[in-house]
Amino acid sequence: MEQPIGVIDSGVGGLTVAVELMRQLPNEKLIYLGDTIRCPYGPRPKEQVKRYTWQMVHYLLEKNIKMLIVACNTATAYTLRELQSTLSIPVIGVIEPGARAAIKNSKNKQIGVIGTEGTIKSEAYPHTLRTIDQSIVVDGLACPSFVPMIESGVLSGPEAEEIVSKTLKPFKNQKNIDTLILGCTHYPIIKDLIQKEMGSHIQVISSGEETAREASLILAYHRSLEQGNRSPVHEFYTTGDTEKFRHVANRWFEEPIQVLNYVSLDPIQSSAN
Incomplete structure (x- = not known):
């Protein structure tokens, strides 16, 4: 069966x-x-x-x-x-599959993680990344507005662009990270918006x-x-x-x-x- x-x-x-x-x-x-x-x-x-x-x-x-x-x-x-x-x-x-993919893609071992408040607070990604490679530098950013936006069906257009831009502003100014983990499975739905905001030089990783x-x-x-x-x-x-x-x-x-x-x-x- x-x-x-x-x-x-x-x-x-x-x-x-x-x-x-x-x-x-x-x-x-x-x-x-x-x-x-x-x-x-x-x-x-x-x-x-x-x-x-x-x-x-x-x-x-x-x-x-x-x-x-x-x-x-x-x-x-x-x-x-x-x-x-x-x-x-x-x-x-x-989490573990996403962490492995990020380490495989990162050149300078400086990785950013965006996720919900719970995921960022848990420090699950930093712990997993450093278990694989102790030399990894990790920065996390909670993006509480992304999931409600996606669940309500706002996936593109000016409103979505504004929310993404405002939310990612703290990360956009961090010049060192070369890889960004989408630490929430909702986020790949708006991956194009995130990639555009972060810039083409950043590798954006989803765990799927x-x-x-x-x-x-x-x-x-x-x-x-x-x-x-x-x-x-x-x-x-x-x-x-x-x-x-x-x-x-x-x-x-x-x-x-x-x-x-x-x-x-x-x-x-x-x-x-």
């Missing part, structure tokens, strides 16, 4: 990881759950983020997933180790490609990759407005999503939409 890969995020940001999973693992079915009604997770207390994350995990475990991808940097920072030690299936976060590569390696190791030419129908769930979710998803994916359902996690209820 076909077992899907589960992907969780605080909202639509994890779709940037999902699209890479679809590209690199075209035979695998994904079940994606975005907690858009309670997004963003960044400003929330650690224990609350952990509780919300576990609610999403329990929902997907009922779907008989064979792997869990935590496509939210804040949830990764606060819950990854606990999930990995508790669950019997492989669990992947997005590296995370998908890691998922592929782990599934191959466990001999649980789907074989043959399949055309899986992916399932998407959101705790918020399905039309807003569909609007962002359809702009990000090459083809419109076919299955989108509303779900309430507290208490857990669902209905097709």
